[in-house]
Amino acid sequence: MRSATAHIIGTLLALVVLTITGCKRHCTDPVACNYEADAKRSNNDLCEYESCNTVDQAALLANLADNVIVPAYATYEEEVVILHTAFEDYVDGTGQPDLAALQEAFKNAYGKWTRVSCYNFGPAGDIQLRGNSNIFPTDTPQIATNVLAGTWDLAAASNADAKGWPALDYIVGAAASQLDAASPDADQWIDYTRALIVELRTNAETVHSTWVNSYAATFKGNTGTDAGSSLSMLVNHINMELEVLKNGRLGIPMGKKSLGEVFPDKIEGYYSGISRELALNNIFALENVFMGFGSNAENQTGIDDYLASIGATHADGALEAVIEAQFDATSSQISQLSESWSERVATDVASMEPAYEEVLDLLVFLKSDMPSALGVLISYQDNDGD
Amino acid sequence: MAINGMQLSDSNNRIQWNRPVSLAPLAVFRVLFGAIMLLGTLRFMARGWVYDLYVEPNYFFTYWGFEWVQPLGETGMYSVFVAMAISFGLVMLGWFYRAAIGSAFVLFTYVELIDKTTYLNHYYFVSIVCLLLLLLPAHRMFSIDAWRRPASKRTQLPLWMAAVIPAQLGLVYVFAGIAKLHPDWWLNAMPLKIWLGSMGHLPVVGKLLTQEWVAYGFSWFGLVYDLTIVFFLLFRKTRPFAYAAVVVFHLATWLLFPIGMFPWIMMASTLIFFPAAFHQRIIDTVERMLARFVTPKPSAVLPALAGPRVGSALLMGAFALHFAIQLLMPFRYALYDGELFWTEQGYRFSWRVMLIEKAGAAIYYVEDPATNGSIEVDPGQYLTPYQEKQLSTQPDMLLQFAHFLESEFQQRGIADPQVRVRSYVTLNGSGSQPFIDPSVDLTEYEDGLGPKPWILPFQAPAMARR
Numbered sequence: 024m025r026s027a028t029a030h031i032i033g034t035l036l037a038l039v040v041l042t043i044t045g046c047k048r049h050c051t052d053p054v055a056c057n058y059e060a061d062a063k064r065s066n067n068d069l070c071e072y073e074s075c076n077t078v079d080q081a082a083l084l085a086n087l088a089d090n091v092i093v094p095a096y097a098t099y100e101e102e103v104v105i106l107h108t109a110f111e112d113y114v115d116g117t118g119q120p121d122l123a124a125l126q127e128a129f130k131n132a133y134g135k136w137t138r139v140s141c142y143n144f145g146p147a148g149d150i151q152l153r154g155n156s157n158i159f160p161t162d163t164p165q166i167a168t169n170v171l172a173g174t175w176d177l178a179a180a181s182n183a184d185a186k187g188w189p190a191l192d193y194i195v196g197a198a199a200s201q202l203d204a205a206s207p208d209a210d211q212w213i214d215y216t217r218a219l220i221v222e223l224r225t226n227a228e229t230v231h232s233t234w235v236n237s238y239a240a241t242f243k244g245n246t247g248t249d250a251g252s253s254l255s256m257l258v259n260h261i262n263m264e265l266e267v268l269k270n271g272r273l274g275i276p277m278g279k280k281s282l283g284e285v286f287p288d289k290i291e292g293y294y295s296g297i298s299r300e301l302a303l304n305n306i307f308a309l310e311n312v313f314m315g316f317g318s319n320a321e322n323q324t325g326i327d328d329y330l331a332s333i334g335a336t337h338a339d340g341a342l343e344a345v346i347e348a349q350f351d352a353t354s355s356q357i358s359q360l361s362e363s364w365s366e367r368v369a370t371d372v373a374s375m376e377p378a379y380e381e382v383l384d385l386l387v388f389l390k391s392d393m394p395s396a397l398g399v400l401i402s403y404q405d406n407d408g409d
Numbered sequence: 410m411a412i413n414g415m416q417l418s419d420s421n422n423r424i425q426w427n428r429p430v431s432l433a434p435l436a437v438f439r440v441l442f443g444a445i446m447l448l449g450t451l452r453f454m455a456r457g458w459v460y461d462l463y464v465e466p467n468y469f470f471t472y473w474g475f476e477w478v479q480p481l482g483e484t485g486m487y488s489v490f491v492a493m494a495i496s497f498g499l500v501m502l503g504w505f506y507r508a509a510i511g512s513a514f515v516l517f518t519y520v521e522l523i524d525k526t527t528y529l530n531h532y533y534f535v536s537i538v539c540l541l542l543l544l545l546p547a548h549r550m551f552s553i554d555a556w557r558r559p560a561s562k563r564t565q566l567p568l569w570m571a572a573v574i575p576a577q578l579g580l581v582y583v584f585a586g587i588a589k590l591h592p593d594w595w596l597n598a599m600p601l602k603i604w605l606g607s608m609g610h611l612p613v614v615g616k617l618l619t620q621e622w623v624a625y626g627f628s629w630f631g632l633v634y635d636l637t638i639v640f641f642l643l644f645r646k647t648r649p650f651a652y653a654a655v656v657v658f659h660l661a662t663w664l665l666f667p668i669g670m671f672p673w674i675m676m677a678s679t680l681i682f683f684p685a686a687f688h689q690r691i692i693d694t695v696e697r698m699l700a701r702f703v704t705p706k707p708s709a710v711l712p713a714l715a716g717p718r719v720g721s722a723l724l725m726g727a728f729a730l731h732f733a734i735q736l737l738m739p740f741r742y743a744l745y746d747g748e749l750f751w752t753e754q755g756y757r758f759s760w761r762v763m764l765i766e767k768a769g770a771a772i773y774y775v776e777d778p779a780t781n782g783s784i785e786v787d788p789g790q791y792l793t794p795y796q797e798k799q800l801s802t803q804p805d806m807l808l809q810f811a812h813f814l815e816s817e818f819q820q821r822g823i824a825d826p827q828v829r830v831r832s833y834v835t836l837n838g839s840g841s842q843p844f845i846d847p848s849v850d851l852t853e854y855e856d857g858l859g860p861k862p863w864i865l866p867f868q869a870p871a872m873a874r875r
Binding site: 080 | 456458461462527529603604606607608609610615666667668669670671766767768769770772777780782783784785786787789793794795798801831833834835838839840841842868870
């Protein structure tokens with residue numbers, strides 16, 4: 024009803040404008056972005072070559088869905104399937120078990136998880152993919168209890184931190200010997216580990232196929248800036264993911280929430296020592312969706328281009344350039360840290376401060392400047408703009 | 410002077426404030442206002458906002474001086490809204506009118522006072538109109554009260570009473586217009602440039618709305634509209650065009666912005682500027698239709714004038730006081746230093762509508778001076794996203810939340826916590842800037858009417874880009 028009314032009013036407005044502008048002079052330079060092919064009268068002083076409003080939301084959403092998000096899920100699913108195969112190869116008892124291959128497959132797949140974790144809406148939101156995949160630190164006594172009981176309910180809230188990637192991190196890292204045939208409870212450990220991998224795999228397949236089969240179209244068609252629009256959800260979840268990076272991956276282990284008391288064992292990827300890689304993958308995922316950097320390794324239409332077409336600014340320059348520079352500064356500081364963060368947190372937490380500071384600065388841009396410039400709303404409440 | 414075809418002033422051009430005028434416009438206003446507010450209340454409930462805004466949050470941002478206003482829990486809040494809907498329904502019908510409008514005023518104002526997160530100018534407007542209606546005899550005709558007790562029916566009221574609602578409407582528009590004289594509005598087309606700029610996805614109109622000149626056109630039209638509409642509504646010759654402008658303006662805002670019931674309230678309210686005969690025709694038509702179902706009770710020859718029997722001077726004084734406050738409130742910002750849109754000192758209750766696009770990010774640090782240890786707190790841990798958004802850009806809320814954290818962490822064993830906030834805000838596309846002095850321990854300051862020296866000054870951006 025409302026959009027129909029908007030349509031009618033829009034048509035009327037457009038007709039009025041067409042009538043007024045119909046006899047105006049036009050730009051006839053084909054290079055200009057406001058080139059009029061069938062212009063009757065020319066005036067090339069009117070030509071615009073920069074800052075034309077060329078990016079529309081539909082193009083942005085289409086590129087993000089087709090070239091960024093869906094391929095990221097495809098890769099994630101692929102790696103989880105490879106992990107599943109590596110696991111079955113490892114435990115099937117024939118040939119020489121290759122723990123290194125299993126651990127490698129695990130690291131690859133976990134890394135791809137932090138490339139999709141920021142899209143926790145739509146199909147992922149429906150099955151609470153983040154909560155079912157990556158609650159850390161993992162509860163090792165709960166894992167042992169489940170294994171020894173021989174029965175478990177992975178959907179139970181009490182098992183949220185006894186499954187997913189952090190639990191696998193523990194099992195293939197610190198508890199891998201439990202999977203050996205020589206271990207007394209090997210069968211239970213294998214069953215439990217398999218259940219964890221199968222849950223991750225099923226979820227990855229579900230989310231990926233739902234995106235491919237239906238949600239990508241929904242996502243692309245859901246233009247607008249209200250609280251339920253694709254752009255608003257995306258901006259919101261980028262920020263939620265950045266808070267996971269700030270708090271879960273960095274702040275909590277660094278003692279930011281505990282009067283300075285550090286928690287080396289609360290680091291993501293604690294047992295496999297891949298905290299830096301996970302965090303880097305995570306920041307790259309956020310940067311990719313911002314830049315529209317897709318699976319074909321080309322920088323295509325992203326939020327940055329949309330900001331450029333809107334003409335958003337910051338005191339230090341064009342907003343998209345400022346944010347891109349901040350992404351680079353953040354990933355650069357993170358990449359300068361050593362691979363495993365638990366020891367660093369325990370012995371030299373101050374050395375992690377520069378990376379943390381960059382994340383805080385990035386948070387300001389993404390939480391304040393970006394939503395404001397995009398005009399996205401975070402709630403459905405009435406608003407008179409005060 | 411003659412307005413609505415009525416001679417209002419004597420030969421010396423003094424307005425005769427006691428001159429009797431028709432009660433019909435006020436009675437029709439009462440019916441429309443009650444009806445829209447009934448619908449608005451039902452809509453609010455249907456959208457689940459009672460729960461989202463008054464049940465779900467764990468913390469509420471009360472107003473200075475009204476800290477004692479607290480929500481009543483889930484059952485309590487739903488009861489309040491049901492009672493509010495019934496009250497507005499009774500106001501519409503004019504049934505137990507004084508009790509109904511009094512209860513509508515108390516309940517609506519109570520709800521608004523619970524959490525300043527939800528402050529909207531049009532909620533403030535509704536509270537004021539309820540209060541004014543409580544003091545006006547809007548139920549003495551075209552009402553169930555007048556039908557049940559024919560002896561109470563009146564058809565006229567003194568001009569000074571009839572002028573109250575139009576005067577309030579005039580104030581709203583004119584002050585909304587004065588607020589738009591800010592250079593950001595008419596020189597930079599802000600914030601409309603941002604809001605319209607994000608509408609490129611709309612079919613057909615999208616391309617148009619993102620044009621810069623359209624943002625300027627909307628800004629200037631809005632400015633002139635607000636400043637002048639009341640004057641054009643006052644006079645017979647301009648009124649049809651003025652009302653057409655009212656409809657176009659409010660429909661456009663309703664279509665483009667999530668502005669809720671406000672456009673409908675204003676489109677209905679401004680009908681009060683139409684002549685008494687117009688309203689009398691509406692009343693006659695409705696009463697003719699109703700006459701098929703109910704027989705009007707015979708009434709004796711009645712006095713026409715519904716004037717106050719007693720306390721007329723008191724009532725006049727009350728209205729005079731109200732309008733004096735109304736005239737001064739929007740200017741209180743001048744008592745504070747700094748950019749009003751940035752500090753928001755004296756911003757609310759001043760009919761400043763759609764003037765600022767503001768967003769921010771705030772992180773708190775609770776520090777224990779005994780150990781020098783620090784705890785970082787994301788406000789989102791305690792607040793709803795809507796509360797957090799409002800908090801991030803409003804200094805008094807940022808201060809209130811600092812005091813909340815102080816008591817929260819006292820309970821957790823820090824004897825004398827210091828609370829600082831690292832906050833950034835972008836205002837009308839300025840780009841984010843430091844907002845609150847991060848070195849200040851906010852627990853040292855109490856909320857109040859005094860200036861807030863811990864707000865950092867706004868640095869105006871050098872030049873807009875596009």
